[in-house]
Each structure stands twice: as structure tokens, then as C-alpha cells.
Amino acid sequence: MKVDKYSIDGKKIGEADLSDGVFGVEINDVLIYELIKAANANLRQGTHSTKERSEVSGGGIKPWRQKGTGRARQGSIRSPNWKGGGTVFGPRPRCYRIELPKKMKKSAYKSLLSLKAKEGAIKIVEDFSVSGKTKELAGIGKALSVSKGVLITDKDDSLLKRSIRNLPWFQYNNVKRISGRDLFYSKQLVITESALQYLNEKYV
Numbered sequence: 725m726k727v728d729k730y731s732i733d734g735k736k737i738g739e740a741d742l743s744d745g746v747f748g749v750e751i752n753d754v755l756i757y758e759l760i761k762a763a764n765a766n767l768r769q770g771t772h773s774t775k776e777r778s779e780v781s782g783g784g785i786k787p788w789r790q791k792g793t794g795r796a797r798q799g800s801i802r803s804p805n806w807k808g809g810g811t812v813f814g815p816r817p818r819c820y821r822i823e824l825p826k827k828m829k830k831s832a833y834k835s836l837l838s839l840k841a842k843e844g845a846i847k848i849v850e851d852f853s854v855s856g857k858t859k860e861l862a863g864i865g866k867a868l869s870v871s872k873g874v875l876i877t878d879k880d881d882s883l884l885k886r887s888i889r890n891l892p893w894f895q896y897n898n899v900k901r902i903s904g905r906d907l908f909y910s911k912q913l914v915i916t917e918s919a920l921q922y923l924n925e926k927y928v
Contacts, residue, residue, distance in 0.1 A: 725841065729848045729917070734867030740848040740917065743924040747841040749834045756839070756908065759832035762822035763905035770818045777802050777810030834927055836907050846913045848920055856883035858890045865894050865914075873912035876902065878919040899923060 725742040742748070777783075783802030790797050804812045824832070840846050847868055854860050861884070865873065874895045875888065888896045895906050899919040907913065915923070 727841075727846060727848055729850065730868060731850055732852045732864045732867065734869070737850065740920060741924070742841060742846070742920070743928055745928040746834055746923055747837050747846070749831075749838045751839050751842070752831065752835045755828065755832035755835050756904075758824060759829065759836065759904040760908055762824050763903065765820045765822045767905075768820040770820050772815040773817050774811040774814030776812075776814070777804060780808070780810045782808075830927060833902065833904065836904060837913075837923070837927070840907065840910075840913050845911060846915060848915055848917065851916050851918050853881065854883055854887050856886045858887050861887040861894070862891055865891065868912075868914055870894060870912050870914060872910055873914055874903075874906050874910045876913060876915045876919045878916065878922050899926075 725744060725748055726739045727742055728736050729738045729740040731737045777800070780802045783800035787798045787801055788795065798806075800806075800809075802809045804810050837846075849864075849868065852864070854864075865875075870893065872893050874897050875884075876897045876899050877884065878899050880898055885896055888894055895910070897903055897906055899915075899922045
């Protein structure tokens with residue numbers, strides 16, 4: 725599959741090859757759903773907690789004697805049926821992490837990339853570097869008509885990360901650690917030449 729290749733000024737400078745084995749596979753909605761579900765679950769901290777009756781303070785004495793008062797028998801004011809008592813079956817700290825099998829994850833990414841290619845949402849840009857100024861990367865994004873996009877490169881560039889972090893409509897992904905969630909919710913994928921080469925070789 726051929727797509728246009730652009731310079732950072734937004735001008736067409738040639739064409740790039742998208743591998744049919746990566747960007748032209750049959751789209752599997754179930755795999756994409758599982759990938760996004762796992763990504764959302766892995767973002768959860770799981771630190772929610774409530775106190776059971778053994779953890780609530782107080783209640784070390786029987787409220788009233790067992791018999792003769794006419795009231796229901798009670799053993800502790802920290803019983804769950806008392807105000808301020810313990811919680812029954814409340815949320816406890818837990819891990820929500822979901823680990824997808826490698827082959828399943830790989831197929832899901834291929835389906836997701838194929839979906840974006842089918843929508844015409846992929847733009848290939850020449851390799852570039854920036855000085856770390858947000859204005860510079862904002863200009864590149866505007867030149868490429870990015871409204872809500874993800875920039876995918878093949879290297880960890882601290883200056884690139886710094887220049888993009890204040891742009892709410894532009895996100896950064898390293899090609900070796902692509903976020904399926906970012907890809908799914910984006911409107912445009914801006915992929916550098918080197919990152920495209922990695923994708924064509926890695927996911928085939």
C-alpha cells in the first residue's frame with residue numbers, strides 16, 4: 725500500500741510503502757476491544773479500600789445486656805448494621821492488570837493499524853529533530869493538519885518529549901512501546917520514516 729510522505733513543512737516529498745501484512749489485514753473488532761480493555765484496566769491504581777468490622781475503632785464492650793431490655797441483642801456498636809460500623813464486602817485494594825498473550829496483542833495492533841489505514845488517518849513524515857520548544861512542534865503539527873494525533877518515532881528523544889507535552893491535541897509514542905489506547909482514540913497517526921520501517925519489519 726502506497727501513501728504520501730511529507731516534510732515537516734507539510735509538503736509532499738514522495739511516497740512510502742505500508743506493508744499489507746501490517747496495515748492491510750482483516751480488521752478484528754474483538755481483538756481491538758480486548759486491547760483497549762486491557763489498556764484501560766492497566767491504568768487503574770486499585771487503591772480503593774473500606775474498613776471491615778475488625779478494622780473500625782471502638783466497640784470493645786457490649787452495648788447493653790443480653791436479656792431484659794426488650795431490644796434486639798447486640799454484641800458491638802461496630803457491627804455492620806450500626807451507623808459507623810464496618811462495611812460488608814466493600815472494595816479492597818487489588819490489581820486490575822490484564823496481560824494479553826503476545827500473539828493476540830500483535831494481531832490486535834495490526835488490526836488497529838489497518839483500521840487507521842482504512843480511514844486514511846496515517847501520515848508518514850520524514851525523520852526530524854527539534855530543539856525542545858513547544859512552538860516548533862506545534863508548527864509541525866499544524867503543517868500536517870493534525871487535530872488530535874499521535875506522533876510515533878523510533879527513538880526516545882527527551883527534547884521531543886518536552887516539546888510535545890504541553891500540546892493537548894498531540895501525543896508522543898515510541899514505536900517500541902505503542903499505546904493501543906492512544907492509537908484508538910486519535911484521529912491522525914503521524915509516523916516517521918524510521919518508525920514505519922520498524923513497524924513493517926516487526927509486525928509482519
